[in-house]
Amino acid sequence: MKKSIKIRNIIACKIRLRVIKWPLLSMVILALSCRTEESNNIRVLENNSLKKDSFKLSLYVKAEKEDFFDFFYVVDSITEKFSEDRKIRRKLKAGNTDEIIIFELKDSCPLKFRIDLGRNLEQKSIELQQTIISCGGKSIVIPGSISEHFFIANRYLEFSKKGDTINFLRKGGSKTPFITSSALLNKKMKLEFR
Incomplete structure (x- = not known):
């Protein structure tokens, strides 16, 4: 029983990390792409x-x-x-x-x-x-x-x-x-x- 709870906690932790990691990664990519776009646009x-x-x-x-x-x-x-x-x-x-x-x-x-x-x-x-x-x-x-x-x-x-x-x-x-x-x-x- 303890083993299955540990496994569920580990899986839940990995899922939470993925959920946090992808939006964070997406925001970084978006920020970098916006900066590049701005310098390549007529103003x-x-x-x-x-x-x-x-x-x-x-x-x-x-x-x-x-x-x-x-x-x-x-x-x-x-x-x-x-x-x-x-x-x-x-x-x-x-x-x-x-x-x-x-x-x-x-x-x-x-x-x-x-x-x-x-x-x-x-x-x-x-x-x-x-x-x-x-x-x-x-x-x-x-x-x-x-x-x-x-x-x-x-x-x-x-x-x-x-x-x-x-x-x-x-x-x-x-x-x-x-x-x-x-x-x-x-x-x-x-x-x-x-």
Whole structure:
């Protein structure tokens, strides 16, 4: 009799441990998955540091070689072509630390834009850690790991599987690699900034 009671107590204890263990394990997995999801999602933040019609694009970039980035933008019509008249150039320093490249417009929020990612033929890739697009009182924050969903690459570059590295494919010499804002990003900017 004592033996059967002991066995029942042991079984009951194991069952209680399982009942406690699975929900606890489930909560830990859920907490970890939520944290990962949060860092891989686009975020919209309030940003009162800019004037109503001011625009700011901040790229958090790491590159091995010194280079130049060109920012082309369109403000009148989504069908308008990019031109040299609406271009801003910034220098990118080489190094193992993140650099912030900032493009600013004082009195307009573009409908779409293009970023030429350099002219240095020795540049093999860049790391794009994060992109922040601000206009008026809001900012759109795009983690580097999901950049390929919000930017369209031309045929001279490709996004890595992880997403935050852009590899240059300079086939045939001095072709300019660039990314343009995707239709998804253009729509997001229109919804948030207008």
